[in-house]
Amino acid sequence: MANVTLNTPPSSGAYKLKKRAYLDPTIFNSTVLSLSLAGVTSATGTVATATSGSQSLSGDMDQLHLRTNVANAFSLSGISFSAGGKKYVSKASGDLQVDLSPVTGIGTSVGTLTPSQGEVTLNAWVPGSSPAVSDWRGVASPPVNGAFTPYNTYAVVFRLATAPIRTGSFSVLGTMADGTTFNYSADSDGIINAPRVKGRINYTTGVVKLVGVSPTAPAGVIKQDLSWLNIPGVVDGYIDLIRQETLRYNAVAFTYLPLDADLLGIDPVRLPSDGKVPVFREGELAVVGHTGLTAPATAIVGTPISAGRTRLSRLRLLGNDGHVIQTGYTEDLEAGTATPTDVTGWSQPVRMEHRIEDYALIREAQIDGTITFTRPLTHNYPLGSFVSSALRAGDLKARMSLMFDQATWNNVTFSDVPVGDAAPGTYNIGGNPMVLTNAGAITERWALRFKTTQTFDIVGEHVGVIGEGSINTVTAPINPATGVPYFTLAVAGWGGGWGIGNIVRFNTIGAMFPFWLIRTVQQGPEAAADYSFLTIVRGDVDNPIA
CATH class of the missing domain: 2.60.40 (Immunoglobulin-like)
Structure with missing residues (x-):
């Protein structure tokens, strides 16, 4: 341990060392006393000027x-x-x-x-x-606040405690790392374009993005890209640190009154207070897509109409009257073209509506709306593209669930069990199975009601009477939506003995996943033009049998 030098004692001549050691004042006149701590049991005083002298002492360290x-x-x-x-x-x-x-x-x-x-x-x-x-x-x-806090940052993303936020009601205040305070408000578009802070707020979700900037160029600092903020006129800037522990905000939020379940049409107990539920979650599937429209052009037989991009997910032609053209052309989705084969009756000129898509698994869905997938997208998506949620239905296949016959029917009730006596005739379903396709079959209850001993009406619970059939011909009513039969019954399956009023009851299950579409229109003045939506059924595997 190094030596310690003691200053000249006070005028009284007495010097106290750790409350235990007292030295003779005569040796302190115009002297400087050096205390050697090489030993802890004694100290020696040395006179630097005047007559030398020394005195032994005993000292205890108490700290x-x-x-x-x-x-x-x-x-x-x-x-x-x-x-x-x-x-x-x-x-x-x-x-x-x-x-x-x-x-x-x-x-x-x-x-x-x-x-x-x-x-x-x-x-x-x-x-x-x-x-x-x-x-x-x-x-x-480290300190949690102040100039030396390590919690300074150039960019901050956070979500307000509640949402949605009233337009123009958001303001944020805080302190920069250099001590400059700020208090800025967002405009009606949610943009903050101020000297020390650039950023924006999404009034619908309550997500805020802030970047600290410096109005002048600090030494050794170069401009950074700020175009991702989408602030008009802001391309780059000199970023600066914000003391994030000082950030505070003010905002006015909307709240929602719960509606009666009878008025809403569904039980809102499990819904959030604003009626909104998450659309995208980690581990779920989503579809990234963009729909384009070509300029009007006169369609010529044999001349392909090009979308200008390849690997389309679907396309369709629209006439000048706005109606969809259903027939008269062939399509090549890989090449992105549609080639007219017969333009008779088309409303010229025509346009092509074309769409590209990627179907991917969501890896992360962040609070600022950023969605990350487990694999790269295979298309370049322009501004105006959308991400859609996907409802997985699992494996689907058309099938028949039951068949029986009965002697009479009230022409109203589609019971799933026989009512009354069985009919004298029957259909041999075991030897002549019903043929169903995924494209044609629908989920429906059917009744074949005999009006003679050989002919019958084909009646569906929801589609009504769609035609008639005979035990002497193949029964294959056409589904007008797909152009293939709802079902097919062979002639060999029919036995004899049928009477007027007898029925054959059976149910078919289509390869379609049932789901509900619910839209709520709130009270108030009209805010926009007509709304529309589109649902698409997707299959992972092309099945030539179906």
């Missing part, structure tokens, strides 16, 4: 200080170390203890810890032991 350098408002905590064969531990209160009980965790107090100074003061230690300290442990904690 030992261990200091760790902490700066920039850091603080020290969680101290532990070993000295003299004992383990020293600091408590949360700052008390330094040894001989901690393994049961209570409480030991003997031997000192204190001053966190802000990083200093340990020992009031007691093992006499005669080595002063060496080993196994020193501690945590230097």
Whole structure:
């Protein structure tokens, strides 16, 4: 330990050292006393000027200080170390203890810890032991605020406690790292374009993006790209640090009154207060797509109409009257073309509506609306593209669920069990199975109602009477939506003995996934033109059998 120099004592001539040592005042006249700490039991005074003199003394150290350098408002905590064969531990209160009980965790107090100074003061230690300290442990904690906080950042993204937010009601205030305070408000478009902060708020979701900037060029700093903020006129800028612990905001949010379940049409108990539910979640599927429209052009037989891009998911032709052209052309989705084969009756000129898509698994859905997929997208999607949620239906296949016959029918009730007596005739479904296709079959209850001993009406519970059939010909009513039969019954399956009024009852299940579409129109003035939506059924595998 280095020597310590003591200043000249006061005019009284008496000098007190650690409350225990007193020196003869005669040796202090115009002297400087040096105290050597090489030994702890005595000290020697040396006269630097005038007559030399010395006096032995006995001194006891009553405190030992261990200091760790902490700066920039850091603080020290969680101290532990070993000295003299004992383990020293600091408590949360700052008390330094040894001989901690393994049961209570409480030991003997031997000192204190001053966190802000990083200093340990020992009031007691093992006499005669080595002063060496080993196994020193501690945590230097940064300040949570102030100029030296490590929580400064160039960009901040956060979501307000509630949403949606009233347009023009959002303002944010805080402090830059250099101490400059700010208080800025967003305009009606949600944009903040101020000298020290650039950013925007989504009034619908309550998500806020802020970037700190400097109005002048700091030394050694170059401009950074800020075009991703989509602020008109802002392309780049000199970014600067924001003390994020100082950020505060003010906003006016909308709240919603719960509606009666009878008025709403569904039970709102499991819905959020605003009636909105998450559309995109991690691990779910989504469809990224963009729909384009070509310029009007006169269609010529044999001349392909090009979409200008390849690998389309679908296309269709629209006449000048706005109606969809159903026939008279062939399509090549890979090449992105449609080739007219017969333009008779077309409303010229025509346009092509074409669409590209990617079907992918969602890896992450962030609060700012960013969606990340588990694989790269295979198309370049222009501005105006959409991400749609996808409802997985699993494996689907058209099938027949039941068939029976009965003697009479009330022409109204489609019961799934026979009512009354069985009919004299029957259809041999085991030997002549019904043929169903995924394209033609629908989920429907059917009745074949005999009007003679050989002919019958084909009646559906929802589609009504769609035609008639005979036991002497193949029964295959056409589904007008797809151009293929709803079902097909063979002639060989019919037995004899049918009478007027007999019926054959059966149910078919289509390869379509049932789901509900619900739209709520709130009270108030008209806010926009007509709305529309489109649902598309997608299949993962092309099945030539279907």
